[in-house]
Amino acid sequence: MxxxxxxxxxxxxxxxxxxxxxxxxxxxxxxxxxxxxxxxxxxxxxxxxxxxxxxxxxxxxxxxxxxxxRKPEIINLVLSEGKVERCKTCHIGLEEISSSHPSNTFGCAVCHGGNPLSLDETTAHAQMFGGSHPGSLEIASLSCGGPGGNGVSCHSGNQETGKNLVDSVKTSIMSTKAGELSVVRMTFGLDKTKEVAGLTKGQVAYRYPSPLQGRPNEGIFQQNCLNQCHQSGGELPVPLSQGKIQGNGCESCHILTNPTHTYIGDDTTIKGNKSGYGMVHNLTTQIPYNQCNQCHNQGSHDIIKMEFSVRPDMGKVIRDWTAGYSTWTDRLSDYYLPGELFAKCEVSLDCIDCHTRQDVMGDGKFYTSQHDAVHIQCLDCHGTKEKLPVTKKVENPKDLMFEEPITNPKFPALQKGDEIFMTTRGEELPFLRHKGDHWIQTSRVTGKTFKIPLVVGSQCKQVPEEQGADSCHKCHARTALHP
Ligand code: HEC
Ligand code: HEC
Ligand code: HEC
Ligand code: HEC
Ligand code: HEC
Ligand code: HEC
Ligand code: HEC
The missing domain is CATH 1.20.5 (Single alpha-helices involved in coiled-coils or other helix-helix interfaces)
Structure with a gap:
């Protein structure tokens, strides 16, 4: 025995x-x-x-x-402070995330968490921040906002509040959806003003208790409207794949995706047919309009029925997007919803050529309407009948804008003494320059340059007090049907 x-x-x-x-x-x-x-x-x-x-x-x-x-071997990434990381042993083909986060100084764990010494998939991935979505707003304070390897604060906890993007993005209206809540409550007569009683700064609208005060369509409002997009577990309203696709916080803008949200890079661990990834492991600030349009301009909302209808020409929009290149006419028809009015520049430029950093990542203030949140105005670029656009001379060589070329190779060379545009709300527009008779804009996305036509000296018939886009569109109206 x-x-x-x-x-x-x-x-x-x-x-x-x-x-x-x-x-x-x-x-x-x-x-x-x-x-x-x-x-x-x-x-x-x-x-x-x-x-x-x-x-x-x-x-x-x-x-x-x-x-x-070549023989397989363990890859030890030795970081500047002597720490060793081995994630690349499996993720050997993975692209560099960006030139401002080089892997030989940043490594992987600073953004992803996990156990970087492990060579076993399960233990290596244990306690990762947000799995494949480290940019989700729920964990962005640890991933994007955490301390860097050498103890410096990353995108949170800085003296200069403008650098604390994790905090401002979390409170911006795109994250809180306070505008949606407010519009619907006003439509149903629950509030008389845009203010929503009890809603606090940074609180996301879907966590607002009883948004329609118990009316029958409250549940469907929460599900179809407030719970969409880049909130915890929310899905993009993209009717593109049968599977569920998540748009997550910082990544929803900074990591470019294709219509199927599949990975096309060189990392052999990531399967090309699995949905839920950016195209490649690459952060960018050159965000084209179709990235923004994964949430915007997808279709129309019926506030009363709480329904969302996908735009009828979605098939064409996706075909052009997949092709990767679109002509001016394609761009004109794909950019906005059919029937919308716009001036030429609202299509020839990309969204982020107009919409400023504070427009897209918030300014730390609490807004309950998109209209109040938008910083850019037509007159910031075109001036009015009496006024030229506001500009300022760049004097301080330590100014943050001198760091722009690090993240955007299309940034036109800048010298002390150059004159850049400013918005009326005081935000710098360093891609827009004035020199002598020249008023020039360089696109952040394509690097193309455009001459900015001024209202001063033109035959423009505008009423000086009416500077909202709707007033301009009465005369400066193009549509996909009438380009
Ligand atoms: C600056 C932060 C940052 C660093 C540093 C970083 N990553 Fe990522 N990583 C991200 C983000 C953001 C995503 C989400 C991309 C997406 O939405 O597809 C991601 C996604 C991934 C994915 C999923 C595939 C993909 O591209 O979506 C893998 C695998 C990955 N990272 C591994 C690594 C490894 C290994 C390292 C170190 C060599 C590393 N990462 C360094 C931010 C980072
Ligand atoms: C033993 C191999 C191995 C090691 C070591 C490893 N990974 Fe992975 N990783 C994989 C595989 C395989 C996948 C694909 C998993 C899947 O498809 O579900 C993956 C997927 C990922 C993803 C995407 C997650 C998802 O849900 O798709 C991220 C992010 C990631 N790894 C980061 C890391 C980081 C950071 C490290 C180091 C701390 C690391 N990995 C170490 C094999 C490994
Ligand atoms: C994940 C979804 C999503 C993505 C991606 C997205 N947006 Fe938004 N955006 C929203 C939502 C939702 C609102 C309205 C929120 C509300 O009214 O409550 C909004 C509002 C806005 C506003 C008006 C309010 C403000 O903050 O000024 C602007 C401008 C805007 N988005 C521009 C952009 C641009 C430019 C991009 C691309 C760089 C982009 N958006 C990408 C969801 C998104
Ligand atoms: C709605 C789209 C959108 C979202 C969401 C977003 N960003 Fe941005 N971000 C932009 C755009 C557009 C720029 C370029 C504008 C600029 O720098 O003036 C930018 C610029 C940046 C820069 C500056 C790069 C430089 O040149 O200094 C950093 C850092 C950054 N974002 C971090 C984040 C972080 C962290 C998050 C999540 C907490 C985030 N972003 C979410 C659109 C977005
Ligand atoms: C030529 C500059 C320009 C371009 C390009 C542009 N916008 Fe705007 N956008 C504006 C201006 C100016 C306003 C403020 C309108 C006003 O004066 O009422 C605005 C307003 C908005 C609003 C708020 C609407 C409201 O009710 O106030 C959203 C959302 C928005 N834009 C999203 C986008 C998206 C998404 C793109 C790209 C697909 C884009 N914009 C491209 C200039 C632009
Ligand atoms: C960020 C700067 C910027 C903003 C904001 C902006 N524009 Fe423009 N605008 C331009 C540029 C650059 C051109 C030249 C575009 C081109 O050549 O394709 C232009 C061209 C024009 C033109 C002449 C072209 C034509 O025939 O239509 C008109 C009219 C115009 N814009 C109206 C507007 C209106 C209305 C708004 C507000 C909704 C606006 N712009 C907001 C930069 C801007
Ligand atoms: C009542 C009609 C009308 C309104 C309203 C109007 N415009 Fe004009 N605008 C014109 C006409 C007519 C011209 C001269 C013809 C042309 O160049 O297109 C013009 C010219 C311009 C030009 C110079 C275009 C060029 O190519 O030199 C700009 C820029 C412009 N307008 C911007 C605006 C903005 C911004 C608004 C809103 C604040 C506005 N306009 C409102 C009728 C109008």
Missing amino acids: MKKIFFLASLLLILVVLLTLKQGNHPKWSDYQKAYFAEQVSKLQVELGRVNDEAKKKQLQQDILSYQN
């Missing part, structure tokens, strides 16, 4: 040892690396077939050979 137990126990031990050895020889991470090498080889082979230059061919053949001979 004893013998039998002993025999079984040793058998078990041998099995365990064998299994561990097998794992040691053939760990999961080596598969991901091999898949990555193979993928690189086939990419380079395609390229080889295309080039004619002999020197280039030779280089490519060498590169192919070196990938073919």
